[in-house]
Amino acid sequence: MNNRHITIPSGFKAAAVACGIKKSGKHDLAIIAADTDASAAIVTTSNQIFGAPIAWDRQILPKGYGKIRGMVINAGNSNVCTGKQGFCDAKAMAARTAKHLGSKPEKVLVASTGVIGRAMPMANVTAGIDSAAPGLNTKSDHRVVEAISTTDTRYKSAVVQIRLGGKNVTVAGIVKGSGMIAPSLATMIGVITTDAAVAPALLYKLLRQAVRTSFNAVTVDSDQSTSDIVAIFASGCAGAKEVKDGTAECKKFFAAVQEVCDALAFSIAADGEGATRVIEISVTGAHNDKEAQMAAKSVADSPLVKTAVHGADPNWGRIAMALGKSAAKVKAEKLIIKIGGTKIFAKGTGCKCDLKKISEMMKQNVVKIDCELGQGKGKFTALTCDLSREYISINADYTT
Amino acid sequence: MNNRHITIPSGFKAAAVACGIKKSGKHDLAIIAADTDASAAIVTTSNQIFGAPIAWDRQILPKGYGKIRGMVINAGNSNVCTGKQGFCDAKAMAARTAKHLGSKPEKVLVASTGVIGRAMPMANVTAGIDSAAPGLNTKSDHRVVEAISTTDTRYKSAVVQIRLGGKNVTVAGIVKGSGMIAPSLATMIGVITTDAAVAPALLYKLLRQAVRTSFNAVTVDSDQSTSDIVAIFASGCAGAKEVKDGTAECKKFFAAVQEVCDALAFSIAADGEGATRVIEISVTGAHNDKEAQMAAKSVADSPLVKTAVHGADPNWGRIAMALGKSAAKVKAEKLIIKIGGTKIFAKGTGCKCDLKKISEMMKQNVVKIDCELGQGKGKFTALTCDLSREYISINADYTT
Numbered sequence: 111m112n113n114r115h116i117t118i119p120s121g122f123k124a125a126a127v128a129c130g131i132k133k134s135g136k137h138d139l140a141i142i143a144a145d146t147d148a149s150a151a152i153v154t155t156s157n158q159i160f161g162a163p164i165a166w167d168r169q170i171l172p173k174g175y176g177k178i179r180g181m182v183i184n185a186g187n188s189n190v191c192t193g194k195q196g197f198c199d200a201k202a203m204a205a206r207t208a209k210h211l212g213s214k215p216e217k218v219l220v221a222s223t224g225v226i227g228r229a230m231p232m233a234n235v236t237a238g239i240d241s242a243a244p245g246l247n248t249k250s251d252h253r254v255v256e257a258i259s260t261t262d263t264r265y266k267s268a269v270v271q272i273r274l275g276g277k278n279v280t281v282a283g284i285v286k287g288s289g290m291i292a293p294s295l296a297t298m299i300g301v302i303t304t305d306a307a308v309a310p311a312l313l314y315k316l317l318r319q320a321v322r323t324s325f326n327a328v329t330v331d332s333d334q335s336t337s338d339i340v341a342i343f344a345s346g347c348a349g350a351k352e353v354k355d356g357t358a359e360c361k362k363f364f365a366a367v368q369e370v371c372d373a374l375a376f377s378i379a380a381d382g383e384g385a386t387r388v389i390e391i392s393v394t395g396a397h398n399d400k401e402a403q404m405a406a407k408s409v410a411d412s413p414l415v416k417t418a419v420h421g422a423d424p425n426w427g428r429i430a431m432a433l434g435k436s437a438a439k440v441k442a443e444k445l446i447i448k449i450g451g452t453k454i455f456a457k458g459t460g461c462k463c464d465l466k467k468i469s470e471m472m473k474q475n476v477v478k479i480d481c482e483l484g485q486g487k488g489k490f491t492a493l494t495c496d497l498s499r500e501y502i503s504i505n506a507d508y509t510t
Numbered sequence: 511m512n513n514r515h516i517t518i519p520s521g522f523k524a525a526a527v528a529c530g531i532k533k534s535g536k537h538d539l540a541i542i543a544a545d546t547d548a549s550a551a552i553v554t555t556s557n558q559i560f561g562a563p564i565a566w567d568r569q570i571l572p573k574g575y576g577k578i579r580g581m582v583i584n585a586g587n588s589n590v591c592t593g594k595q596g597f598c599d600a601k602a603m604a605a606r607t608a609k610h611l612g613s614k615p616e617k618v619l620v621a622s623t624g625v626i627g628r629a630m631p632m633a634n635v636t637a638g639i640d641s642a643a644p645g646l647n648t649k650s651d652h653r654v655v656e657a658i659s660t661t662d663t664r665y666k667s668a669v670v671q672i673r674l675g676g677k678n679v680t681v682a683g684i685v686k687g688s689g690m691i692a693p694s695l696a697t698m699i700g701v702i703t704t705d706a707a708v709a710p711a712l713l714y715k716l717l718r719q720a721v722r723t724s725f726n727a728v729t730v731d732s733d734q735s736t737s738d739i740v741a742i743f744a745s746g747c748a749g750a751k752e753v754k755d756g757t758a759e760c761k762k763f764f765a766a767v768q769e770v771c772d773a774l775a776f777s778i779a780a781d782g783e784g785a786t787r788v789i790e791i792s793v794t795g796a797h798n799d800k801e802a803q804m805a806a807k808s809v810a811d812s813p814l815v816k817t818a819v820h821g822a823d824p825n826w827g828r829i830a831m832a833l834g835k836s837a838a839k840v841k842a843e844k845l846i847i848k849i850g851g852t853k854i855f856a857k858g859t860g861c862k863c864d865l866k867k868i869s870e871m872m873k874q875n876v877v878k879i880d881c882e883l884g885q886g887k888g889k890f891t892a893l894t895c896d897l898s899r900e901y902i903s904i905n906a907d908y909t910t
Contacts, residue, residue: 159831191842193859196859336827417905455627496906499899502897502901
């Protein structure tokens with residue numbers, strides 16, 4: 111596959127350049143463009159403090175979906191808490207990109223990640239757009255991912271191909287996340303492209319649904335970014351008939367989108383700051399799905415659980431504690447906890463089991479924790495990573 | 511003062527012994543006894559997974575207050591997740607202590623802290639009660655605090671004396687908290703004694719009020735114990751007239767209780783696992799007090815804020831992020847953030863200020879963060895500590 115990803119679906123081009131926003135000299139600006147206006151949908155952060163690019167994107171897509179020509183993304187400066195100038199800069203980025211694409215500012219999404227509270231270096235950004243645009247091509251590679259990444263230690267992409275109405279359809283995605291450049295925030299930016307034909311409103315519905323159990327199921331440190339955005343574009347260039355809601359084709363297409371989102375979300379957890387392993391927390395038997403989500407997230411966000419996993423310590427007490435403090439209904443007597451598939455807590459107390467063996471299992475790359483609440487049929491799976499000294503180093507040792 | 515504390519108020523005796531619950535051989539069982547039945551009130555954990563002693567205490571004080579003769583506390587085993595036997599053991603501890611005090615089991619509170627999920631070593635506990643009870647005396651010292659502590663690195667007590675109706679009245683307290691013995695949970699146990707005369711129901715009301723802005727304002731790692739309890743006893747032995755609700759005396763007495771709770775709560779934050787400094791987060795101008803509390807706790811629980819303070823990094827972006835993700839209403843344009851009294855964020859962006867100077871201030875023992883939300887008159891102050899590598903070491907390096 112030669113590292114290709116978001117330009118595998120036909121109808122898209124991409125380009126990346128290094129224009130000096132990152133001090134490291136690495137690639138820091140990318141343009142993703144559709145050949146003609148594509149169906150598009152976005153899901154953005156729920157943090158009340160959000161960046162100027164988020165404000166711009168919400169202005170041009172007030173319902174969260176519509177027709178979009180392209181997206182410009184930079185890393186190194188998040189354009190958050192930059193006042194009115196910040197909004198003008200985001201808009202100017204869209205306008206400059208639109209000019210090159212022969213489109214309008216209102217057809218270009220903007221995403222920025224990196225240091226916050228500092229004015230965008232617009233001279234660099236403008237020059238970057240001008241030099242990237244002529245290079246738009248269908249050979250997207252790791253440099254495009256590099257350009258949207260900050261301190262990510264891995265480049266994250268995923269590609270799924272399906273047959274849809276007799277045609278080959280591709281869904282591809284890239285994401286950056288959970289690394290950060292101090293004094294900034296961990297941010298998540300995801301871009302998904304597909305050559306399926308899907309109306310904007312349906313695309314939005316499917317994206318929201320896929321995000322719920324993928325990106326929204328990941329927590330690295332319970333902190334929530336001011337810049338998070340996931341965007342999906344559908345070009346329709348595969349030649350397959352339009353995907354209609356409620357059909358078998360829609361189900362198949364959704365499964366592909368979900369698979370790409372799941373793979374990208376997993377890669378974020380695996381690349382969590384200081385992470386040495388991924389923790390997958392499945393809650394079943396909750397009163398309803400919402401309570402399952404609250405319970406799973408409470409375990410995923412617990413520093414005591416995360417440090418225990420880091421130490422490969424099968425400490426079910428901390429898991430029970432984290433479930434008990436959540437807003438989900440939990441009763442010790444009905445609760446069953448498994449680590450790595452082995453029952454370790456049931457009937458209100460610890461089970462007889464080989465703790466050393468469980469501890470050995472916990473040294474693997476993925477640790478599975480299953481919690482059956484015995485209250486109903488609600489279920490949710492959350493992803494997180496362990497909490498290590500390295501997390502502290504990454505986040506404390508920078509001094510302004 | 512010779513380290514005396516909870517027996518300074520007249521009408522109380524205490525004793526501590528080492529009976530082998532802690533492997534270290536340190537003191538691990540304490541009895542606190544009133545000479546006659548005292549007014550008493552308790553506030554217990556809101557975690558749905560709670561220990562057998564909590565279940566016992568709630569059974570004998572279903573309203574949270576009543577008349578109580580004494581309390582038996584042990585450290586080294588928390589009697590949490592121990593099934594039906596655990597409850598029998600807690601009750602047996604109360605019964606054994608009551609026998610020595612010439613009282614009934616239903617007049618004795620029980621609190622346990624330490625390892626969870628293991629049966630109480632009742633032979634040791636019973637022998638401990640038998641050997642402690644005859645030694646009850648009015649010279650309580652650090653050994654009583656040691657007996658209720660686990661890995662606390664400091665012994666925490668506070669004493670306040672006031673004049674009430676022409677008499678000297680004392681309010682004294684001890685607390686353990688934020689240390690833990692793996693594979694257990696951070697737990698908080700507080701005992702406050704006073705020789706003021708206060709009816710149980712009023713005592714309960716005042717305790718709840720004092721706890722709200724003291725113990726409930728402390729967060730070390732957002733995890734919530736299964737064993738938390740704060741108990742207050744009023745003997746009436748000072749000879750002052752009974753404190754009545756709504757009087758000037760009540761106000762004065764409440765202030766003393768609040769002062770003791772505040773001092774103890776501060777000492778918990780200062781002794782937070784791996785803490786090198788205390789962080790005091792004051793939120794003002796929230797829509798209401800509840801929103802102020804949510805906003806302050808969101809900042810206090812944020813690993814990114816806590817690591818930034820550990821690194822003495824004046825990273826206002828993370829503070830703004832933590833406020834923005836809370837359920838409290840926040841708008842960047844109305845928000846003002848100060849660190850150590852210096853305005854660092856206002857009008858939606860960073861202020862011009864000497865970041866190096868602020869960083870120097872952040873190396874002190876107490877770092878103050880003030881957040882004015884500009885939404886109303888709600889206010890709340892939360893206490894926490896920084897997040898250091900040592901926290902990870904304490905919580906990850908134990909292996910079962």
